Amino acid sequence: MNLIIVESPTKAQTISSFLKDDFKVVSSKGHIRDLPKSTLGIDIENNFTPHYIIPVKARKTVNQLKKEAKKAKKIILATDEDREGEAIAWHIAQILNSDEIKNFERIVFHEITKEAIEKALQNPREIDISLVNAQQARRILDRLVGYELSPFLWKKLFRGLSAGRVQSPALRLIVEREKERQSFKPEEYYTLEALFYKDKKDQTTAALLFKINDKLLSKNGIKTKSQAEQIKNEIDKNTGTVLEFKKETSKRSPLPPFITSTLQQTAFQLFRYSAKKTMQIAQSLYEGKKIGEETFGLITYMRTDSYHLSETALKNCHQFIHQNFDKIYWLNTFRTFKYRSRLAQEAHEAIRPTEPNLTPDKVKPYLSKEEYNLYELIWRRFIASQLKEAEIERTEVIIEVKTENNKYFFKSTLSKLTFDGFFKVYPYNKPKEIEGGFPSLFPKDVLFIKEINLKQHFSQPPPRYNDASLIKTLENYGIGRPSTYAPIISVLFERGYVVRDENKSLMPTEIGVLVADLLTQHFPQIIDYNFTSFLEEELDKIALSKTDWLKVVKDFYFPFKKNLEQKYSEVSKEDFLPKEKIDEKCPLCGNDLIVKYGKYGKFIACSNWPNCKYTKSLNNNELDLVCPICKKGKIVLKRNKKGRFFYACSKYPDCNFASSLKPTGELCPICQSYLVETKTKIKCSNKDCSYEQPKKQN
Numbered sequence: 001m002n003l004i005i006v007e008s009p010t011k012a013q014t015i016s017s018f019l020k021d022d023f024k025v026v027s028s029k030g031h032i033r034d035l036p037k038s039t040l041g042i043d044i045e046n047n048f049t050p051h052y053i054i055p056v057k058a059r060k061t062v063n064q065l066k067k068e069a070k071k072a073k074k075i076i077l078a079t080d081e082d083r084e085g086e087a088i089a090w091h092i093a094q095i096l097n098s099d100e101i102k103n104f105e106r107i108v109f110h111e112i113t114k115e116a117i118e119k120a121l122q123n124p125r126e127i128d129i130s131l132v133n134a135q136q137a138r139r140i141l142d143r144l145v146g147y148e149l150s151p152f153l154w155k156k157l158f159r160g161l162s163a164g165r166v167q168s169p170a171l172r173l174i175v176e177r178e179k180e181r182q183s184f185k186p187e188e189y190y191t192l193e194a195l196f197y198k199d200k201k202d203q204t205t206a207a208l209l210f211k212i213n214d215k216l217l218s219k220n221g222i223k224t225k226s227q228a229e230q231i232k233n234e235i236d237k238n239t240g241t242v243l244e245f246k247k248e249t250s251k252r253s254p255l256p257p258f259i260t261s262t263l264q265q266t267a268f269q270l271f272r273y274s275a276k277k278t279m280q281i282a283q284s285l286y287e288g289k290k291i292g293e294e295t296f297g298l299i300t301y302m303r304t305d306s307y308h309l310s311e312t313a314l315k316n317c318h319q320f321i322h323q324n325f326d327k328i329y330w331l332n333t334f335r336t337f338k339y340r341s342r343l344a345q346e347a348h349e350a351i352r353p354t355e356p357n358l359t360p361d362k363v364k365p366y367l368s369k370e371e372y373n374l375y376e377l378i379w380r381r382f383i384a385s386q387l388k389e390a391e392i393e394r395t396e397v398i399i400e401v402k403t404e405n406n407k408y409f410f411k412s413t414l415s416k417l418t419f420d421g422f423f424k425v426y427p428y429n430k431p432k433e434i435e436g437g438f439p440s441l442f443p444k445d446v447l448f449i450k451e452i453n454l455k456q457h458f459s460q461p462p463p464r465y466n467d468a469s470l471i472k473t474l475e476n477y478g479i480g481r482p483s484t485y486a487p488i489i490s491v492l493f494e495r496g497y498v499v500r501d502e503n504k505s506l507m508p509t510e511i512g513v514l515v516a517d518l519l520t521q522h523f524p525q526i527i528d529y530n531f532t533s534f535l536e537e538e539l540d541k542i543a544l545s546k547t548d549w550l551k552v553v554k555d556f557y558f559p560f561k562k563n564l565e566q567k568y569s570e571v572s573k574e575d576f577l578p579k580e581k582i583d584e585k586c587p588l589c590g591n592d593l594i595v596k597y598g599k600y601g602k603f604i605a606c607s608n609w610p611n612c613k614y615t616k617s618l619n620n621n622e623l624d625l626v627c628p629i630c631k632k633g634k635i636v637l638k639r640n641k642k643g644r645f646f647y648a649c650s651k652y653p654d655c656n657f658a659s660s661l662k663p664t665g666e667l668c669p670i671c672q673s674y675l676v677e678t679k680t681k682i683k684c685s686n687k688d689c690s691y692e693q694p695k696k697q698n
Helices: 010-018 056-071 084-094 115-124 131-158 169-184 225-235 260-271 276-287 311-324 361-366 369-384 467-477 486-492 512-523 527-543 551-571
Strands: 002-006 025-027 074-077 104-106 188-197 205-212 239-252 290-291 293-297 390-402 405-418 444-460 499-500 506-508 582-583 592-598 601-606 615-617 623-625 634-637 645-649 661-666 674-677 682-686 692-694
Touching: 002 010, 002 290, 010 025, 010 293, 025 056, 056 084, 056 205, 084 104, 084 131, 115 293, 131 260, 131 467, 131 512, 131 527, 169 467, 169 486, 188 225, 188 390, 188 674, 205 390, 205 582, 225 405, 225 444, 260 276, 260 369, 260 467, 260 486, 260 661, 276 369, 276 486, 276 601, 293 361, 361 369, 369 692, 467 527, 486 499, 486 615, 506 512, 512 592, 527 551, 592 623, 623 661
Parallel strands: 002 025, 002 074, 074 104
Antiparallel strands: 188 205, 188 444, 205 405, 239 390, 239 444, 290 293, 390 405, 499 506, 582 592, 592 601, 601 615, 623 634, 634 645, 661 674, 674 682, 682 692
């Protein structure tokens, strides 16, 4: 019997369906060895030797693997072909080799199909120790930072905090953006739009003022209302002259097939899926779904930073296109894309469907809604990457209005899709269709002004990061890799450092700001974007056998340790947590009440702690709204343990009012229940009442 070991039970079940009876496929259920949780687990004095243990939850699995291994003629390690998968394979080999030497083989594949598994079995290789060392180095570095820096945060701030080597720069990005928003001062500006016509029977052409004499207007247009009105009055009775009227046709190429980061970004933009959720859905599509009577993986491996497509995949895609699309959409050759990263972590393919003929409509009955959404997105992006470019006709007209003292230039542009090309299958970023077009205009045509619209605007603060924009920024900095983007964001939530606002954007909590400020001020290297990127490249070099993992760990640790020891004496708790008294006495013991910090932010506590344990919430998010239930308390914005905001009564626990939607302070005209507001409407909180009305937009 040949024993194949994979990580996932689902993966094991899928592969089993392809193989004969002389193969048995079992699952390790992930990592079967790890560093201990209770101690550092790294012998720093002995060249940073890690002390691996078998976690309690993995012991039963390990015993089953040993039992199966004793009966096996050959053991085939078929874990994922990345650093984590290679490390899992190495740990399995280490454990199963402890009793007796076995005949081990390592196989890899990018998709879970019968053809891919059979090909992998014919081409076994040895465990890549360089990939193992890269994973081990990352694990050791993360453990050293987490286990040695976290106690410092406990001492200088409060217990329960933790710091991470890669999560900390991400937190810094979110906090710095929030501070930009808080310090932002909106600037008023104005734009002028004129409606021109050649003949009263013709349609008008709307054009925007973009240049005065030889000076282009800035992005924020005209600074003052008086200046805008002066321009409006100056040009009001004048005529315009067409300076340019030109049409140009340009081609737009399709986007490359997905890699991990772009899949996470696009899934958030289209479906508002978090990075973690996207990877969970993609994992289920990769590991295997039962389609009709067969079970196989629907997509290739989803942790990749490579745009590479195999020749077989390209041939199958073009064959599908030739059978299902008109000839005008065909490419003469394969379209290939360059690698995105300087040092691609692994030589995976891009994320694509395993079989182009499995269209979204064919698999829809077998998938959940979320699985279908993601599969359709991946399928369409892959097919589109091998279709012809779209053609867009861009028409531009520039109109000059001369006055006695100035020349004013107006511009209007119109884009029209003349050939849909790849948009036929991938419509997500398709240009908006604009009805109508320009009237027939020629240079030197005289135009009359029908009306001039003066519009007031205010500059907007930089938006908060969301999953998509944060991952894109991390990728641009070179921070993180395909397997780490989702965990980076998840850990920030687990630690209570960020929450989501009403738009699902990432907003730092008070605790997150405190931690980021302390790390930025006293551990600049840990939180420095360029240094974190440099370490990622060093880990890449380890994976490529271009540097030694022990040297990378030593070069990082000893300067870090020296700085940490120095900061214990330099940093005072009062520097970041000054005692803030309030004008109240403790109702239990009469001592002063003070503001303290906890895992979920500020709260009020007795200064006589721990002798007196009196605490109460700090209603610093109180709204000017009376509770609709008790009519006594005020509405307070609170956050639960999962980091989600909700509205509650300040008189809790005497009043238990709570709502995920903001109450308006008014009652329903039909049933007299309280009204709540969503993004677009005001509605009754009573589910049995149908009252609702559109929300007035500011």
